[in-house]
Amino acid sequence: MDRLEFLVEERSMAEVLKVLLPRILPASWVLDENYFIRPHEGKSDLKRSIPKKLKGFAQHKEQTTGFIIIQDQDSNDCRQLKQELVALCKANQAPNIKFLVRIVCHELxxxxxxxxxxxxxxxxxxxxxxxxxxxxxxxxxxxxxxxxxxxxxxxxxxxxxxxxxxxxxIDIEHNRSESFRQFVSGIRKFITAKR
Structure with missing residues (x-):
């Protein structure tokens, strides 16, 4: 993968990721060089931006871009919310676009x-x-x-x-939040998977 785009629901998640991602990603991944954190103005803004961003990066066929979409569950059904976001990504996916969806249980x-x-x-x-x-x-x-x-x-x-x-x-190895552990393990698998 050549580039990672983290699409997040709000600025507070972006602030957390700025600190956590260097501890999760290998040293070859550098913020604002080959991975980027894109905060949005809530769920609706995030959902609207996904098709645009995936289609935009699909035009760069020489580069494989991984999208990691992170959204709070709030009061939604977690599985249904994830399925909706996955379907949105699949509908706008190209061969050079990979994606991972992670739902934060209730709130950050x-x-x-x-x-x-x-x-x-x-x-x-x-x-x-x-x-x-x-x-x-x-x-x-x-x-x-x-x-x-x-x-x-x-x-x-x-x-x-x-x-x-x-x-x-935040201790990335010993957090008691299952959604946090799934987030960390999901990113690690995503960046090392042969796709």
């Missing part, structure tokens, strides 16, 4: 809830010992509204600022 903040040490690093008043047995932290993807729960726990919460602060502390 579930990834934060999957790493109590990262939360504590940014919010020192947070005491992980008080929360170890709570299902919210054992199974963060089951939380229906992780953003609200995180706000309740840490108090002052600003979406973009928290994304920038917490991303460096």
């Amino acid at each position: 903040e579930a990834w934060y809830l999957g790493d109590m040490k990262a939360i504590q690093a940014v919010f020192p008043r947070f005491n992980p010992a008080r929360h170890l047995k709570k299902s919210l932290f054992r199974l963060p993807d089951t939380c229906q509204n992780p953003k609200t729960r995180l706000k309740d726990i840490v108090g002052d919460y600003q979406q973009i600022a928290t994304a920038q602060m917490i991303a460096p502390y």
Whole structure:
């Protein structure tokens, strides 16, 4: 693969990926050289842009481009949402275009809830010992509204600022969020697959 395009729903995910991807991708992948993060203004904007971007890059037949589409589940059915995005990609795919769709269970903040040490690093008043047995932290993807729960726990919460602060502390190998683990393993397989 010659190029990677990460299409994300919002800026906070882009901020997290700027920090996480260099720890997930091999060193040969360099931000804004051969991989790019494209934030959108929500789900509708993301969905509208997918056909345009896939068709645009399909014209560069000498280059294989991989698209990784990342969207929050929110209150949608996860499997159905993924199927819709996969169908949209397939309908606009060309031989030199590859794609991977990853759904974040409910919201990006579930990834934060999957790493109590990262939360504590940014919010020192947070005491992980008080929360170890709570299902919210054992199974963060089951939380229906992780953003609200995180706000309740840490108090002052600003979406973009928290994304920038917490991303460096996220342990990519030991996060309790299944959707986070699927995201990491999916990217690793995607970039090494012979296609």
